[in-house]
Amino acid sequence: MKIQGSHTFDAPRERVWRALLDPDVLARTLPGCEKLERVGENDFQGVLNVQVGPVKGQFQGTLQLSNLVPLEGYHMRVDGKGPAGFMSGEGDLRLAGEGGSTSLTYDLDAQVGGRIAGVGQRLIESSAKSITRQGLEGLARELAAMGTAETTATPEAAPTPVTTPPVRPTQTEVAARVAADVARDLVPPTRRPWVIGGVLLAVIAVVLLLVRACT
Amino acid sequence: MAVQPVGERIKRNEDPRLLTGRALFVDDIDLPDMVHVAFVRSPHAHARLLGIDASQARQHDGVIAVYTAEDLGDYWQPGPLLVPPPPVEGMVFHQRTQVPLAKGKVRHVGEPVALVVAVSRYVAEDAAEEVLVDYEALPAIVDLEKALEPGAALIHEDVGSNMAAYVPQKKGDYEAARAKADVVVGRRFWYDRGASAAIENRGVVAQWDSRAQRLTVWDTTQAPIPVRNGLAAMLGLSEHQVRLVAPFIGGGFGPKIMMFYPEEVLIPWLALRLERPVKWIEDRAENFYATTQERGQLHDSEIAMTRDGIILGVKDAFLHDTGAYDPYGLTVPLNSQCTLMGPYRVPAYASEFRAVFTNKTIVTPYRGAGRQHGVFVIERLMDLAARELGIDLMEIRRRNFLRPDEFPHDHVIIYQDFAPLYYDSGNYEPVLDQTLERIGWETFRKEEQPRLRAEGRHVGIGVVAYVEGTGIGPFEGARVQVQNGGKVTVVTGVGTQGQGHYTVLAQVAAEQLGVQVTDVDVVTGDSDQFHWGTGTFASRGAVVAGNAVHEAAKNVREKAIRLAAEKLGVAEDQVELVDGKAQVVGEPGRAIALGELAKLANPMRGAVKPGTEPGLEATRYFGPFRGATASGCHAMIVEVDPETMQLEILKYVVVHDCGRVINPLLVDGQVHGGVAQGIGNAYFEQLVYDDTGQLLNASFMDFLLPTSLDVPRVEVGHEETVSPLNPLGTKGAGEAGAIPVGALFAQALEDALAVPGLEILEIPLKPSRLWEIVEAAR
Numbered sequence: 001m002k003i004q005g006s007h008t009f010d011a012p013r014e015r016v017w018r019a020l021l022d023p024d025v026l027a028r029t030l031p032g033c034e035k036l037e038r039v040g041e042n043d044f045q046g047v048l049n050v051q052v053g054p055v056k057g058q059f060q061g062t063l064q065l066s067n068l069v070p071l072e073g074y075h076m077r078v079d080g081k082g083p084a085g086f087m088s089g090e091g092d093l094r095l096a097g098e099g100g101s102t103s104l105t106y107d108l109d110a111q112v113g114g115r116i117a118g119v120g121q122r123l124i125e126s127s128a129k130s131i132t133r134q135g136l137e138g139l140a141r142e143l144a145a146m147g148t149a150e151t152t153a154t155p156e157a158a159p160t161p162v163t164t165p166p167v168r169p170t171q172t173e174v175a176a177r178v179a180a181d182v183a184r185d186l187v188p189p190t191r192r193p194w195v196i197g198g199v200l201l202a203v204i205a206v207v208l209l210l211v212r213a214c215t
Numbered sequence: 216m217a218v219q220p221v222g223e224r225i226k227r228n229e230d231p232r233l234l235t236g237r238a239l240f241v242d243d244i245d246l247p248d249m250v251h252v253a254f255v256r257s258p259h260a261h262a263r264l265l266g267i268d269a270s271q272a273r274q275h276d277g278v279i280a281v282y283t284a285e286d287l288g289d290y291w292q293p294g295p296l297l298v299p300p301p302p303v304e305g306m307v308f309h310q311r312t313q314v315p316l317a318k319g320k321v322r323h324v325g326e327p328v329a330l331v332v333a334v335s336r337y338v339a340e341d342a343a344e345e346v347l348v349d350y351e352a353l354p355a356i357v358d359l360e361k362a363l364e365p366g367a368a369l370i371h372e373d374v375g376s377n378m379a380a381y382v383p384q385k386k387g388d389y390e391a392a393r394a395k396a397d398v399v400v401g402r403r404f405w406y407d408r409g410a411s412a413a414i415e416n417r418g419v420v421a422q423w424d425s426r427a428q429r430l431t432v433w434d435t436t437q438a439p440i441p442v443r444n445g446l447a448a449m450l451g452l453s454e455h456q457v458r459l460v461a462p463f464i465g466g467g468f469g470p471k472i473m474m475f476y477p478e479e480v481l482i483p484w485l486a487l488r489l490e491r492p493v494k495w496i497e498d499r500a501e502n503f504y505a506t507t508q509e510r511g512q513l514h515d516s517e518i519a520m521t522r523d524g525i526i527l528g529v530k531d532a533f534l535h536d537t538g539a540y541d542p543y544g545l546t547v548p549l550n551s552q553c554t555l556m557g558p559y560r561v562p563a564y565a566s567e568f569r570a571v572f573t574n575k576t577i578v579t580p581y582r583g584a585g586r587q588h589g590v591f592v593i594e595r596l597m598d599l600a601a602r603e604l605g606i607d608l609m610e611i612r613r614r615n616f617l618r619p620d621e622f623p624h625d626h627v628i629i630y631q632d633f634a635p636l637y638y639d640s641g642n643y644e645p646v647l648d649q650t651l652e653r654i655g656w657e658t659f660r661k662e663e664q665p666r667l668r669a670e671g672r673h674v675g676i677g678v679v680a681y682v683e684g685t686g687i688g689p690f691e692g693a694r695v696q697v698q699n700g701g702k703v704t705v706v707t708g709v710g711t712q713g714q715g716h717y718t719v720l721a722q723v724a725a726e727q728l729g730v731q732v733t734d735v736d737v738v739t740g741d742s743d744q745f746h747w748g749t750g751t752f753a754s755r756g757a758v759v760a761g762n763a764v765h766e767a768a769k770n771v772r773e774k775a776i777r778l779a780a781e782k783l784g785v786a787e788d789q790v791e792l793v794d795g796k797a798q799v800v801g802e803p804g805r806a807i808a809l810g811e812l813a814k815l816a817n818p819m820r821g822a823v824k825p826g827t828e829p830g831l832e833a834t835r836y837f838g839p840f841r842g843a844t845a846s847g848c849h850a851m852i853v854e855v856d857p858e859t860m861q862l863e864i865l866k867y868v869v870v871h872d873c874g875r876v877i878n879p880l881l882v883d884g885q886v887h888g889g890v891a892q893g894i895g896n897a898y899f900e901q902l903v904y905d906d907t908g909q910l911l912n913a914s915f916m917d918f919l920l921p922t923s924l925d926v927p928r929v930e931v932g933h934e935e936t937v938s939p940l941n942p943l944g945t946k947g948a949g950e951a952g953a954i955p956v957g958a959l960f961a962q963a964l965e966d967a968l969a970v971p972g973l974e975i976l977e978i979p980l981k982p983s984r985l986w987e988i989v990e991a992a993r
Contacts, residue, residue, distance in 0.1 A: 054916075083344035085258040088352070111907055114258025114324065118503060118913025 001112070003089070003128055006105040007136045011143040013095050015150070016102045017071050019142055020093065026063075029138035031131050031174040034058070042068065048080060050087075051175050052120035052127045053182075057084025071095060076108075085114020104136075123182050130181030134174065220722040220732050221943075224880040228733060229463075229717040238463040241418040241433045246492040249420075250279055252482060253339035254495075255329040255346045256504065257321035260357075260574035260908020261368065262350035264319055267329055272345040277338035279489065281346065282481075283329045284318035290484055291315055294475045295445065298544035300380065301629045307381040309374045312542040313577060315477045321350070322370055322539035323574050324910060325504020327477050332485060332493065355574040355908035359513050359534040362571045370539060370572040379541045380570035384552060384628040387563030392528030393519040400600045401517030401530075405977040406588045406957065408511045408536070408902040409895070411581040412920055413712075415465025416497035417506055419478055421486035431458045432483050437472040438750030440708045443742040445475060446483055454746070457483075461740035467712030468892070469580035470507045472752045473543060478505075503913035507543075508902060509581035511536030511573075512551060512588045518596040519563075524604050524611040528563030531555055531592060535585075537570040538577040545570060547578060547585035549631045550684070554589030554954075556626060556636075558643045558682050558846055559597075559615040564628065574908040580752065582892055582953045590681045591978060594958035598965075599974065608962070609651065612680055616643040623939075630842070631753070632687040638844040642872070642936045643680065646848050649932045650678055650870040654850035668969075673857050674865070675967025678850040681955040685845050685873070685947025686758030686940075690838035692747045693763040695724055695771045697831035699817075701795050701810030703728055703735045705768075708748020709760045710740040714949065715881040719757050720764045722877055723943065727768035728775070729792030730809065747836070754845070754947025757877055762941045763837040770833035775812050778831075782807055782815065843938040843946035847871040849890075849959045851927075855967045857989070860982035862898065862964075870932035871951050875944035882948045883931045889952015891926045896953065897960040899925070901979045919981075 009016055019025045023044050027036035036046035042065040049058050061080030068074045073094035080087045091108030112124060120127070169177075232238045269281040284291050293312045300308035317328045329346050333339035354368040361367060362377040370377055393399060420433040430452060436442045436459075443459035450457070464471065478495050485493045497505065514533040520526055535548040548568045556564055601611040617624055619642045626636035651657070659676050667674045693707040705724050709716065721735035728735075738744045749759075772792060779797030780787040789800050798806035807815075813831045823829045852866040869886050876882055899919040903911045912918045929952075937944035957978035964985065965973050973992040980988075 081258070081350075086350075111909075113260070113907065113909050115500065115913075117258075117905075117909040117911060118324070119500065119916070121911040122917055 001110045001125060001128060003091070003106065003108040003110055003132055005132065006103050008097070008101055008103045009140055009143050010100060011102055011147060012100055013071050013097055013102045015143055015146055016095055016104065019139060019146065025142050029135050029142055031134040031138065031169065032171060036063070042066065049171055050084070050116070051178065052116055053123035055084050055116045055120045057082045057116065059087060085112060085116040087112045087116070126182040126185035127178050129185070130178045133181065134169070134177055220725040221877050222875070223722070223878065225718060225722060225732055225878055226880065227715050227718045228721055228737070229715070233463065240415060240463050240465065241420055241435050242496050244420040244433050244494065246420070246422055249492040249494055250332050250334060250489065251336040251339050252485065252493060252495040253331050253333070253336060253343040254327040254478070254501070255331070255343045255348065256501070257317065257324060257326045257328055257350070259321055259350050259352055260324050260355040261353040261370065262321050263353060264317055264321055264328065265349040265351055267349070268347040269329060271347070272331055272342040275333070275338065275342035275345060277334040278342045279332045279334070281329060281331050281342070282316070284314070284316040287315060290449070291318065294480070294542050296544060297474060297542055298546050300545055301382065301549060301633050303382055303384060303629050305383050307378070308545065309371070309379050309541070311371045311374065311379070311540050311572070313477060313540040315480050323504070323576050324908060325501065325576060326539070327505070330481060332489065355906070357573060357575065357904050357906050357908050359511070359536055359571045359573065362573055363569070370574060374572070377572045378569050379537050379572050380545055381567070382545060382548070382552070383567040385565050386561070386627040387528065389528040389530050389563040389565035392563035393530070396519035396527050397522040398600065398603055399517055399519045400596060400603055401515070402595065402599065402974070402976055404514040404516060404592050404595060406510050406512045406591060407977070407979055408508050408575070409581070409900045409979065410503060410508050410902055410918060411468040411470050411506070412900070412918070413466030413468055413471070416499060416502045417471065417476065417478065418496040419482040420492065420494045421483040422492040423486045423490055425490055429456050429458060430483060430487065431460065433460045433462060434479060435464050435471055436461050436474065436479070437467040437710045437712060437752060438474055439710050439740045440742055440746060440748035441750060442474050442479065443746070449480065450483060450487060457742070459742040461710040464710065464712040467710070467751060468582045469509070469584060469752065471712065472750055473507045473577070473579040499915070500913065503910060503918070504576055507577045507579040508538070508575070509547065509578055509584070510588070511578065512548070514588065514592050516592045516596060518600055520600050520604070522604060524601065524606045524614050526559055526561050526615050528565070529556065529561050529593065529596070530565045532566070533568045535568050535570045536573050536575065536578060538573060538575045540577050541570065541572070542577065543579040546631050547580055550585035551588040553626070553628060553630045553636045553684065554586040554682065555593050557590060557593040558617060558641065558680050559593065560617050560621070566628070575904055582889065583950050584753070586683060586950065587896070587954045587957055590679070590955045591958045591961070594679045594681070594955065595961060595976065598962050609647065609656070609678060612647065613644060617641060630684060632842055634841055637841045638682065639841060639938050639940045640936050641682070641844060641846050642934065643846055646846060646870050646872050646934050647678070647680060649934065650848040650850050650868055653868040653870065653930055653932055654678065654852065654866060656850070659852060672854060673967045673969070674852065674854045675963045675965070675969070676850070676852050677959045677963025677966060678848060679955045679958045679962060680848045681846065683754065683845045683947065683951050683954055684842045685754035685949070686839055686945070687753050687755055687842035688759070688838045689749055690836050691749060691760040691763045692745065692834060692836040693720070693760060693767045694745060694832065694834040695764060695767040697728065697771060697775065697809050697813040699810050699813050701730070701734070701808055701813070703730055704738065705735055705764055706738045706745045707760045707764065708739070708742070708745045709751045709756050712751065714751070714756055715878070715884070716756055716760070719761060719877050719881060723761050723764045724768040727765065727772045728809065730795045734795065753842070754949035756949070758843060758941060758945050758947050759837055759839060761877065761945060762943050763835055765943050766835035766837055767833045770835060771831050774816065774831050774833070775809060778812050778816055779807050837941065839940050841940060843874060843940050845871070845873045845946040845948065845951060847951050849955045851959055851963050853963045853967055855964060857968060860985045864927040866930070867927045868930045868932070869952065870934060871948065872934040872936050873948040873951065874938040874946035875935055876933055877943070877945060879933060882933065885948045886931050886952040887929050889950060890929050890956060891921060893953040893956025894926055895921045897957045897978055898980050901981065
């Protein structure tokens with residue numbers, strides 16, 4: 001599975017680069033990430049909660065960065081495994097842009113195996129897209145927060161840790177967003193009113209049944 | 216005779232129990248103190264197993280034990296080879312059988328690497344998630360051709376390649392036949408994998424009684440007696456210390472004849488070791504990986520003909536996907552090889568196959584067991600050749616059908632029973648005639664189709680023919696006994712998975728003994744009741760066990776008549792068995808009830824005469840000289856929406872010849888079920904693996920089974936060409952419904968879509984794939 005795309009941040013390249021190397025920032029922005037710790041200069045270990053359709057699971061994993069070219073990008077390799085299977089991915093992150101705007105281009109080749117592949121297959125691409133999108137949005141928030149921290153701090157007070165990091169979404173929120181994105185991917189816009197109508201009807205029917213059962 | 220049960224449409228004896236939920240299935244077994252097992256399975260298709268850390272799982276509350284391959288000690292052994300390779304010159308076979316728990320390496324997703332025993336399945340599953348396994352992924356072998364390329368990753372390094380077997384077989388001189396041919400039609404055909412998807416998954420429960428020193432195992436196997444014998448040997452017990460019960464089973468279809476599954480080896484071992492009853496029931500998610508699958512063959516085939524459409528020879532070379540191991544030997548590809556000549560006169564046949572190891576679930580027979588591939592290839596070649604020669608599709612078949620005077624027909628090559636492929640009997644034209652009549656071939660082609668086409672509807676017809684080798688040896692046995700109450704017991708060793716053995720075998724006994732079918736109690740699948748037997752496979756239950764029951768019942772009949780003649784003071788030929796009595800012919804008043812005779816045959820005083828046996832009982836065995844070859848035709852009229860490729864089957868007809876029909880109702884049911892599975896195989900079901908060996912549709916959300924809305928009413932006709940190979944004259948019927956459906960879909964869809972040059976050369980199809988094929992042809 002290819003995970004490819006680009007995203008433009010309203011932040012200078014230097015700040016984006018710094019964020020991309022900061023495990024705390026990554027942990028906060030990566031949806032479902034429970035923890036991410038640096039274990040070597042460019043090696044990280046972490047725990048990620050992933051839900052793809054009916055398959056839910058915790059992945060223990062490693063993140064290795066290589067070919068680091070400051071302000072340009074790096075190569076990354078992710079390996080995770082858990083009861084729901086395994087995932088591994090490899091690819092490049094590239095930065096470009098001038099001044100206050102930076103574009104991040106990502107190109108990753110990912111593999112999943114086990115239950116998550118066998119049962120979640122139909123939803124895996126849309127889930128991956130959703131997780132990526134949420135991650136990028138989270139990163140944008142982080143960058144904005146870092147920006148605010150930098151401008152409010154006096155230049156002498158560096159290095160300034162991020163004082164008020166944005167609130168990390170809960171797992172339920174992440175799952176709900178993934179579900180919404182997956183639904184958007186699966187149901188063409190023209191049919192959406194029908195689907196919503198159908199779901200509403202079903203809900204009403206269930207409520208009526210429950211009321212009848214209780215009386 | 217008042218009772219003539221054989222040949223009647225009799226409702227099934229077992230159905231009241233099944234339909235009211237009173238039948239025993241393995242999962243119904245619930246024993247005091249029982250513990251439950253969950254397996255840790257590989258998520259990788261091909262990986263080195265670097266280490267397993269079970270320490271956390273062992274600490275889990277409620278966990279009794281965790282085992283890996285290392286913990287099994289000497290009990291860890293590769294499984295036995297079920298069927299040895301055939302005695303064919305030039306044959307190569309590399310035996311690599313599955314192991315109880317993976318050691319060193321995993322070779323397919325779902326291969327068990329550890330097991331957890333706990334107080335409940337819930338706890339076992341939770342703890343299984345805590346077993347940490349360290350894998351190093353290896354390149355996966357998925358594609359059959361790439362598997363054999365030099366430099367391909369090796370699944371079994373010591374074999375030196377991924378070729379599991381090579382079997383060349385020959386009849387006549389194909390090259391000479393080809394040189395004489397006016398036309399040679401060759402194509403490449405692909406037939407992909409499917410799952411048998413029985414309604415009941417597998418399950419094993421085992422209980423060791425240390426006081427009685429006996430092990431009882433309940434197992435969803437199709438082969439209770441061989442499993443008992445094998446388990447006894449593996450566990451170091453005497454065969455009589457092991458009781459194997461295969462109770463009611465929710466569908467076998469072949470994968471449950473496979474032995475020994477890792478779970479089947481491990482659960483009884485755990486029961487002995489832990490001295491507690493142990494239960495494992497496969498869940499559906501496991502079933503997609505851990506129960507054997509079938510199909511996956513790539514054929515390069517050609518047919519050489521005269522311009523009149525007479526077959527001079529057929530050549531076929533194919534690759535067979537055997538999965539990660541080959542415990543079932545070569546039965547499936549041999550069936551393909553040996554069914555490929557179909558019902559036709561093929562003077563020259565050159566066939567070779569290579570079985571290929573892949574990083575996928577093991578392949579063993581599944582309803583049809585490779586025969587559908589052979590039928591698909593020959594039927595497609597007949598269609599393509601007919602088109603090329605401008606001969607009617609049915610006419611070209613008639614010209615090549617073996618005629619009744621050509622039987623028995625020796626096809627020379629070696630069949631799955633290791634004897635030359637031998638068609639005992641057959642009469643193919645009447646089957647085709649009846650099929651064409653029932654489907655309305657002439658009217659449809661001449662009137663309906665032109666009319667519907669003028670309305671813009673895409674409606675097509677297809678008719679294909681097939682043969683099915685059935686009822687092979689080695690043997691089955693049966694014990695028939697008349698009880699004091701007059702009821703009759705039939706005991707046999709074949710397992711039963713819904714075929715209706717409780718009825719068919721009762722009918723056979725009832726006919727001999729002049730009793731009601733409902734008064735015959737059939738016991739199968741319990742090794743304590745009868746401990747000789749092979750199993751239920753190859754459409755052989757009614758043929759082989761049926762004839763064993765017939766022989767035993769005939770013997771009991773003789774005993775009953777002899778005793779009745781003595782008591783009634785008449786000659787033996789003056790006694791008949793009617794309505795549960797032995798009576799003097801023409802004098803219904805002079806009679807003795809069978810139950811009375813049973814008592815007289817088992818006296819409390821006096822002596823049983825020397826040279827005779829007590830009771831009205833007999834045990835007999837039947838082993839057929841060769842398998843009996845059944846045949847048939849399938850036909851359908853189908854409408855297809857050329858944009859969505861959604862199908863509607865407007866009419867479906869099967870005319871089937873399985874020799875003497877014991878119960879037409881049951882044969883109809885067998886055919887209906889087979890057709891449903893065939894339709895699934897042809898247009899719904901496909902196990903999709905990606906190039907890393909991951910199964911991408913391992914649930915019923917994505918692996919589509921046909922529903923009642925997709926399976927049409929199937930009209931079944933019977934022809935009866937009695938087999939000379941057994942006293943009942945029967946042939947098997949278990950797989951006939953499933954075998955030719957792929958070939959039928961291809962032919963009928965080509966006709967319906969009417970796109971010039973459209974050739975359907977692969978199965979399974981699905982709407983999106985059919986659309987691609989049609990677009991490519993346009």
